[in-house]
Amino acid sequence: MRIIVAGSLTYAGDESTCRDIITGGADHIASSRAEKGCVAYNWSIDPLEPGKIQVYEEWESEEDLLNHFCHDSYLAMRNHLENWDLTGFGVLIYSVAGVEPVYGDDGWPRREVFGVTLGN
Structure with missing residues (x-):
């Protein structure tokens, strides 16, 4: 299942x-x-x-994200971020049940997403 990590650091x-x-x-x-x-x-x-950084990550699976948390790049990133005064934190993990394009073949936003259709 695809995983998204999103939020902000202030x-x-x-x-x-x-x-x-x-x-x-x-x-x-x-x-x-x-x-x-x-x-x-x-x-x-x-x-x-001012002072806010938006974070966005997308991972193929839960296992890939968990492996990232053990990877040298993640540990180095945490050490790097500790050099500044963090005043706010709000980053969450989201599981994604499906993925669909935003736009249809005509280039306009779709009127149906995951089986839900916009009424007339």
Whole structure:
């Protein structure tokens, strides 16, 4: 089953603090992306909330995510993030029962998702 990890980390500071964190963590991000089962792995600066980093990860399976938690890249990333003053944390794991495209063949958002159809 596909797994998504998503949420945010908030640090004392502003956008430049977040930029330093992300730039300094680029090797950890790249290493995580190279792990078995990693579909996506990204940190980004929240454009509306200074000091907030949005986190998004996608893994092929629960096992791949659990292996990531034991991988050197994860441990190095945790050590890296401890260099700044964390003031808020909200990252969750989501299991995904199915995956469908957002857009139909016509290029517009679909009117049906997982069997639920938008009424007229």
